[in-house]
Amino acid sequence: MKRTVPLIITFLTGTFLVMSFFVPHAPFGELEQRLLVWYAIVAGFTMLLGVDSLIRAHARKVARVREGWGFSLALLAGLVATVIVGVIGRVQFGSPFHIQSPFMFIYTYTIVPLQATMFALLAFFIASASYRAFRARNWVATLLLVSAVIVMLGRIPIGAAISQFFPVAQEWIMDVPQLAAKRGIQIGAALGAVSMSLRIILGIERSYLS
Amino acid sequence: MVSIDFDATSAPELMPMLRSVLRQAFAKDVKVIMLGHIAIGLPLGHTALEEVAAEHDAEYGVDYVNLGYRPGYIAVMIAMGREIEDIFRTDYQGTPIRDMEITRDVHSYADIDLLFGFEHGAVIDYWVRYAQARFHQKMTFGTTAVMAPDAYPYLQAGQIEGLGTRGMPAQQWGHLLVIGFIVLGNLGYYFTKGKRKRSGETA
Amino acid sequence: MGSLGMIIGTWLAGFLTLAILSFLYKDNPFYKLAEHLYVGVSAGYWLIYVAFFDVEPMLVTPFMEETGVEKWILIVPAALGIIMLSRWFPKTAWLSRWPIAFTVGVGAGLGITANLQGYVVPQVQATLLPMTGFNLVSLNNLILVVGVVTTILYFYFSKAHKGVLGVTAKIGIVFIMVSFGASFGYTLMARISLLIGRLYFILTDLLRVID
Known part of the structure; x- marks a missing residue:
């Protein structure tokens, strides 16, 4: 069974x-x-x-007044408030995301800035990571770096102002070598997905049952 | 048909594209059916749709409609190839799609001239592999810069009609993008013009 | 939404933006608050979405409108959905394997044909390009073919990368690195653009320094 x-x-x-x-x-x-x-x-x-364990964990924290319970309370309050305005939007305007629904207010002024800014933080991390990690250590890394620089310069006006070489080279890289590699990787991945699907259907791969 | 497959993390890149494509569509009297596969981003698309529709005095249910979101995008994409109503019985507000002029006779991809997807993740792969391959739906995508390199093989293989990215790092170049998209929008329009005339202006 | 609502909203959004950005200095209570709010509001958002974009339009409405078999057969997906939630309780969690098995089966079945018809076949076809003599187009076509083949061979780990396979793997890595470089360049530009987007929001909508 x-x-x-x-x-x-x-x-x-x-x-x-x-x-x-x-x-x-x-x-x-x-x-x-x-x-x-x-x-x-x-x-x-x-x-x-997952929503249930989220609610349980934070409700427990609040109930037992553990360290950081205030944050957990904020989390739960945010959840409840969102559900309430969602229901109000549905009842009052026919849909939570009707343009005048209060749900859209929460969406526009909390979810959007929070999500966007969290992600924007990555800009700093990727910049510092690239500063540290992407050094021309060997010929392979150099290749990666040169390709990245050409592609970036080729796509901004300043690059073209320096030399017409950049936009032309950028286009060639995108259309020929990078396309070839992406295609090779993707064909491999697609074939992998097919064999994985077969294994799942035939019952050889059972990890999803754990 | 416009698909919102991004969220706030990619809004700075994709929202200007979305707006200029919608402006093109309304200016040319192309009907817009919106839906989306990234639930947490769909309200962004809806906001842009209402905003641009108001600029052009477009009427909801006649010139444009928002179907909303359904879970399980692979299944949604394939089922829409047979009968859209099986998945989207109603629009986002619960109005039956058969009661609205714009969707009254829309049943499958055969009634859609062009799908314009705005992508920041793997949904573009699903669109191409599950819907384009099986039902030969014409597709054009606006993607984030991160996704663009991955989508090049589709373009070269002719699986998709067009691909647009922003890729310019500052707001001051925004107007260049708009120009780029107007050109792209026109190309898309040009390619589907003949077909649109026959099937009665639905995109 | 009234203009007062918009002002309050903009300040709220501004506060949250700055609270998240403050993490760049160090982890602090403002960041923690914003982070917790984000998780809570997102979870609420999902609940609303499941209710009004799944359960209501796909189960409740059809159940009210349909008759006969079409009405009662809806019990099957409704039951599968509810059984899925048995995962919430440790004792009944094993039951959730049934609906999971259903979704996995559907995904696998659709995935086989989609990946073959939608990727492997058209992409291989598009790689078989003509060589029409000694010109630039032919050269690019040749490079493309070599790139695709050597990249696939690079990821073939069943044999040691020696001899012929060693040479092709070396060529493959060239293409892969150029490709990663291109993706990296694009990604970097996008991230910068996103950051500028947030700074732009602070300077225009919030502080009105730039107009």
Whole structure:
């Protein structure tokens, strides 16, 4: 029950979807469509996994007044407030993200700046990392560095002002060598994904059951 | 059809692109159907859509619509190749898509002239591999600079029609980008012009 | 939203932006507060999304509107979804393997055909380019073919990189490094652009130094 049933479910859905790809007409096509819609529905629920442990952990911290409980309280307050304004938006405007919904206020003035700034921090880290790590230690690293510099200079007006070489070289790098490598890597990855999918369907790969 | 596949982390790069593409569309009376696969970014797309639509006096449900978001993007993309209503029975506000002029007769990719995706992650790969390959939907993408190198092979192989990036490091060059996108928008428009006339102006 | 709301919102956004940026100096309570708020608000956001972009339009509305088989069959995905949540409780967690097995099976089944039809076949086709004599186009086409083949061979680890494979792997690494360099260049430009975006927000919307 605990292992066999899931393996059978995976095998059946997997093989069926490969089959219905080649035989898209009735009844395969209709059944495939139904499975796809179900998949979309179930996929939504996976987003809820983790929310419970988040709430539990921080609620415990607040209840026991542990160190940093104030931050946990802020976290929970943010969560509850967002849910409340979301529901208000749904009831009042038909959707939480109607342009006048209070949910959009929270979105625009908290989620957007928080997410964007967190990510902007990376600018500093990547700059300092590149300063430290990307030194022309050997010919391979030099190649990487030269390529990066040419590409950057080729894409900003200053580069073209220095020499017409940069935009031309930039284009060539993007269209020929870098494209070739990206394609090689991606073909390898795609074939890897295919073999992994086969292993999953056939029940050889079972790590998702843990 | 416009797909919002980015969030606030890429907004400085992709929002100007999105706005200029939407402006192009409304100026040329191309219908816009919006949806998105990155839930946490979709409201950004919605804000831009409402903003640009207001500039052009476009009417919701007639000139543009926002379908919203559904989980499970692979399944959503493939199911839309057969019947969009199976996935998006209603728009983001719960209005049935069959009750709106713009989507009344839209059933699958066959009724969509061009998909314009704004991408900051792997969703572009899913669009190409799951929807373009299987249903031959014409696609053009605006990507972040990070994603652009990865997308070049698609362009060279003719799997996608166009690719745009911002890649310019400062706000003062924003206007250059707009010019670039106007050119790109026009190219996209040019390539789909014949088809659009036949199928009644839907993009 | 009224203009007062916008002013409050802008100041809130400004405070949060600065609170996060303050991490550059060192970890501090303002950063911690902003970080916790971010996690909480995001979690709330997901709950709202699942409710109003999944459960309501894909389960509740069709259940109200449909009749007969189409109505009752919705119990299957609803049950799968609810069983997924059995993970919340250690005793019943094993049950969640059923819906997970379903999603994994669908993903694997779709992935096989999509990766072959959508990537391997068209990309290999696009690599088989003509050589039309001694000119620049032919040269570039040749470089492209060599690049793709040697890159794939570089990642072939089943045999030691010696002899012929050693040579191709050496050529492969050249292409890979140029490619990583290009990606790195693009990424760096994007990150800088993002940072400028946030500084621009502080200077224009918040402080109105620049207009």
